[in-house]
Amino acid sequence: MESLVISASQSIRYGWEAVKKDFWYFVGIAFISMVISGIGSNSTETNSWDLVGMLASVWMTCGTTMIYLLYQQGKKAEVTVLFTSVDRFLTVLGATILISLIVLAGLILFIVPGIMWAIKYQFVVPLILDQKLGVMEAMRRSDEITKGKKMSIFMFDLTMLGVVILGALALLVGLFVAIPVVGLAQIDLYKKLLAATPKVQTA
Numbered sequence: 001m002e003s004l005v006i007s008a009s010q011s012i013r014y015g016w017e018a019v020k021k022d023f024w025y026f027v028g029i030a031f032i033s034m035v036i037s038g039i040g041s042n043s044t045e046t047n048s049w050d051l052v053g054m055l056a057s058v059w060m061t062c063g064t065t066m067i068y069l070l071y072q073q074g075k076k077a078e079v080t081v082l083f084t085s086v087d088r089f090l091t092v093l094g095a096t097i098l099i100s101l102i103v104l105a106g107l108i109l110f111i112v113p114g115i116m117w118a119i120k121y122q123f124v125v126p127l128i129l130d131q132k133l134g135v136m137e138a139m140r141r142s143d144e145i146t147k148g149k150k151m152s153i154f155m156f157d158l159t160m161l162g163v164v165i166l167g168a169l170a171l172l173v174g175l176f177v178a179i180p181v182v183g184l185a186q187i188d189l190y191k192k193l194l195a196a197t198p199k200v201q202t203a
Contacts, residue, residue, distance in 0.1 A: 004196040006152040006189065008159035015184035018071060019177060025076070026180035029067060032082060033060040034175070058093050061125060062086060068180075068187040069130050088128050095124050095135045119150045119157070123190050130190075145193040156189060 019026045037057040063082035070077045099121045106114030120143050127138040146153055160182045167178025 004149070004192055006149060006156055006192075008156045008185070011156070011185035011188040012159070012163065012181060014188045015181035018184050019180050022076065025079075026184075027176045029064060029079060029082065030176040030179045032079070033064050034179070036060050055093070058096055059083075059086060059089060061096075062089055062092050062129065064183055065126055065187070066129050068183050069126060071184065072187050072191060085129070088132070091128050091135060092125055095128060095138060098135065099124060099139075115154070116150055119153050120146050122146065122153065122157075123193070126187060126190050141199065144199065145190075145197040147197075149193070153189075160185060 037060045039056045063085045066085035067077050103114045103118045106117045123142045124138045167174035
């Protein structure tokens with residue numbers, strides 16, 4: 001296994017340089033995804049609209065993650081990929097629900113296990129979309145690539161949270177820049193972890 005030094009600054013630099021290069025492209029993607037993900041958030045009819053909002057959010061997660069993955073591969077995808085990258089939607093939805101329940105259980109019990117499980121399964125969605133894995137296989141692979149690195153990834157995630165907070169403080173407009181920078185930085189880290197962690201062969 002290769003030694004990997006997790007550097008939030010390097011990943012942020014990658015994300016920032018990408019957004020700076022294709023500024024309106026990423027700002028537009030962030031705007032569209034945030035608007036669609038927010039469907040139902042202001043509705044007083046909580047039950048049905050909460051479900052619609054969750055489905056819209058997962059849909060946009062599929063789309064934005066695929067766009068970031070393709071960009072990392074040197075491909076600038078059409079904005080329509082936000083709406084058409086749904087071939088793995090049900091798999092991502094199932095994974096999202098399962099991981100949310102696992103993390104929630106950990107938070108209810110002792111808080112720390114919930115945080116550790118969230119980090120452990122942090123890369124399940126990109127693995128499903130990038131490697132075409134099923135839910136359980138993606139969870140096992142995410143466990144592999146984060147093993148022994150959870151504290152470093154936790155510090156990385158805190159830095160990403162700080163970037164988003166700074167974006168929100170900039171009259172919320174900064175979120176349209178902060179969100180793609182963070183999304184690209186996360187994919188940068190994911191690809192580095194994937195490259196540094198050989199897949200464990202199972203019998």
